[in-house]
């Protein structure tokens with residue numbers, strides 16, 4: 001497999017001055033360094049050369065240049081350790097909790113770094129972005145798995161069924177129809193999760209809590225064993241535990257194994273409440289631009 005080649009942000013700009021630094025550190029130096037990209041040539045004045053060195057050194061010691069890019073392998077190690085600890089604290093087997101690395105807005109190079117560190121489950125919230133990033137990665141690493149975790153338009157159902165291994169956002173009958181037709185055409189069915197609007201928030205997608213039982217029953221009837229579980233995003237400014245517990249109890253009531261819940265800020269709580277899949281983005285890949 002191709003080795004990740006450092007940062008998109010212009011890590012090469014400092015390579016001349018610090019040739020022995022590992023790529024992970026070089027990646028941290030890149031932000032905002034667009035103007036120092038040219039190599040030092042015979043036409044450079046002493047002043048220009050000074051500025052190149054100064055800019056690189058300034059970034060070395062500037063903490064603000066460090067927070068947009070993190071070492072993906074190191075972050076993964078830390079998130080995995082936190083996941084295991086949370087599972088153990090809840091009396092659960094850490095292997096029963098899957099880590100879905102949410103790579104939205106981050107490039108294929110970031111995904112490749114995670115793959116190299118043994119991460120094989122990924123989540124994307126926009127199909128178009130995933131379609132631009134994942135086919136090439138899947139070609140070299142067919143064991144990786146892509147979860148669609150963002151809202152899906154009916155006219156994209158065909159593409160989603162073709163590309164994704166799990167669609168976590170089934171939330172309305174029209175979309176169920178579109179996925180059903182796409183599955184017939186493709187001859188394969190991804191695993192499907194019903195997204196529940198667990199806090200009944202008007203701006204969020206997902207089936208309303210009051211309608212969830214009926215909708216889940218219909219979807220199990222329609223998709224059978226491919227309907228594997230439920231997904232939710234609790235309200236942002238409230239303690240999430242009671243919402244996680246509500247989703248877990250709904251999954252129990254329908255005999256569904258999968259509960260996709262918990263993100264960077266609350267995945268440990270979600271694990272304590274029975275999450276089988278946590279969707280973690282920024283804690284692995286860094287802040288999104």
Ligand SMILES: *Cc1c(COP(=O)(O)O)cnc(C)c1O
Pocket residue numbers: 102104125149150233262263264265279280281282283
């Ligand atoms: C972006 C996103 C995540 C990951 O969020 P982080 O806070 O970066 O971990 C999880 N789930 C969904 C549906 C998302 O859109």
